[in-house]
Amino acid sequence: MSFRIRAGKKTAREISRVADERLAKAVEALRTGTPKGVHDARKRLKETRALLRLVRQPLGKTRFAEWNGRLRDLAQDLSAQRDAxxxxxxxxxxxxxxxxxxxxxxxxxxxxxxxxxxxxxPETLQGQSDTADALDQVRMQLGHLPLDAAGFKLxxxxxxxxxxxxxxxxxxxxxxxxxxxxxxxxxxxxxxxxxxxxxxxxxxxxxxxxxxxxxxxxxxxxxxxxxxxxxxxxxxxxxxxxxxxxxxxxxxxxxxxxxxxxxxxxxxxxxxxxxxxxxxxxxxxxxxxxxxxxxxxxxxxx
Known part of the structure; x- marks a missing residue:
């Protein structure tokens, strides 16, 4: 699906769905073992972090900081080749x-x-594979985000x-x-x-x-x-x-x-x-x- 929250669906479920889809795409991109895959994965991680910022208040300061930090660190692991x-x-x-x-x-x-x-x-295929495995773990943890509010209040x-x-x-x-x-x-x-x-x-x-x-x-x-x-x-x-x-x-x-x-x-x-x-x-x-x-x-x- 596209990168959007559908107005006709339950908002909390949409947030979890989009997070899961973005991280799945990041993992898929890294599994290709190509420079383009690294570039695409970094984009998907940026999108996921922007999504978390959208619900940072209902997530809570500690939980937001933890997940945002993990995604930031994983993106930095992929930065050398992209920066060059x-x-x-x-x-x-x-x-x-x-x-x-x-x-x-x-x-x-x-x-x-x-x-x-x-x-x-210095990036290697093994490094990309390790990052993909780490993202799979984060993806499982973000599968059911603890969000109580509804609609635009979220x-x-x-x-x-x-x-x-x-x-x-x-x-x-x-x-x-x-x-x-x-x-x-x-x-x-x-x-x-x-x-x-x-x-x-x-x-x-x-x-x-x-x-x-x-x-x-x-x-x-x-x-x-x-x-x-x-x-x-x-x-x-x-x-x-x-x-x-x-x-x-x-x-x-x-x-x-x-x-x-x-x-x-x-x-x-x-x-x-x-x-x-x-x-x-x-x-x-x-x-x-x-x-x-x-x-x-x-x-x-x-």
């Missing part, structure tokens, strides 16, 4: 935007060295906190726009909100679909910005990967220009996405969800 691959993808996006600058033999050798780092990443606090955290992160970025880690923190909160919009799109599919698209655009801008930040740090820590000094300078200049473009684009979208105060957004979404449930009861929404 992200540098190649960031490089390729720079090339797409300025083929002339990156057409030289020296620049092509840089890409070859970045690609070699992916193949040298996740109202989670929606408000996730959205509010993103709004605070935006304000921090506005105060310190050159602070790369603050932009990265904002990106994480944006992705949490994006996943939750996807989960709750039954509330009003057309409106939530438009918001989902805007959040994906925002997350993509911030994700590319972070990859470029990491690439810039890699250049400083391992300059031999990037060739002669003049080649390094050209790369840093291209990174700076692109990061400036991405920041401007992110702020245009972000200020609109986070225009409402959290309590206003939560109350409006609660009304949408109530209507969606009524429509589902009348057979207008499955």
């Amino acid at each position: 691959a992200a540098m190649v993808e960031a490089w390729d996006r720079l090339v797409e935007r300025d083929r002339r600058r990156f057409s030289s033999a020296a620049m092509k050798r840089v890409r070859a060295r970045l690609l070699a780092r992916v193949e040298q990443a 996740f109202a606090a989670g929606v408000g906190k996730t959205y509010g955290d993103g709004r605070k992160a935006l304000k921090s970025v506005q105060r310190a726009p050159r602070h790369d880690e603050l932009r990265h923190e904002w990106r994480k909160r944006v992705k949490d909100h994006w996943y939750q919009v996807r989960l709750l799109r039954d509330a009003w599919p057309k409106i939530f679909g438009a918001r989902e698209a805007a959040l994906k655009t925002l997350a993509d801008h911030l994700g590319e910005d972070h990859d470029l930040f990491v690439l810039s740090n890699l250049l400083q820590s391992e300059p031999a990967l990037f060739g002669a000094a003049n080649t390094q300078q050209a790369i840093q200049a291209a990174i700076a220009v692109r990061q400036g473009e991405l920041f401007t684009a992110a702020m245009i979208v972000g200020r609109r996405v986070y225009a409402d105060k959290p309590d206003i957004l939560v109350k409006r979404w609660a009304r949408y969800w109530r209507v969606a449930q009524e429509d589902a009861q009348r057979g207008r929404l499955d």
Whole structure:
């Protein structure tokens, strides 16, 4: 099934169903033993953690922290190969935007060295299998989440906190726009909100679909910005990967220009996405969800 909570079903059961499906997909992806499988598994873990944030209050602080922490740690076990691959993808996006600058033999050798780092990443098939086994155990534990509330009350606090955290992160970025880690923190909160919009799109599919698209655009801008930040740090820590000094300078200049473009684009979208105060957004979404449930009861929404 798709990544959504169906308005016509019991909410607590839907939460457990989605958690089980996401973790099952993560395990299935890891069993393929491929880089794409690792990438897909990490996405499924991020989706599951966003789902847990949606119900963090009814779960309770201790239980939420335990399960969220376990999923975070398992995702980190899969990070080395993916992080190396992200540098190649960031490089390729720079090339797409300025083929002339990156057409030289020296620049092509840089890409070859970045690609070699992916193949040298320490992750193994056995490591992926061990992570898959651990996820199977977590999946069994999350099969019946202890959730007592019903309807939108089950996740109202989670929606408000996730959205509010993103709004605070935006304000921090506005105060310190050159602070790369603050932009990265904002990106994480944006992705949490994006996943939750996807989960709750039954509330009003057309409106939530438009918001989902805007959040994906925002997350993509911030994700590319972070990859470029990491690439810039890699250049400083391992300059031999990037060739002669003049080649390094050209790369840093291209990174700076692109990061400036991405920041401007992110702020245009972000200020609109986070225009409402959290309590206003939560109350409006609660009304949408109530209507969606009524429509589902009348057979207008499955």
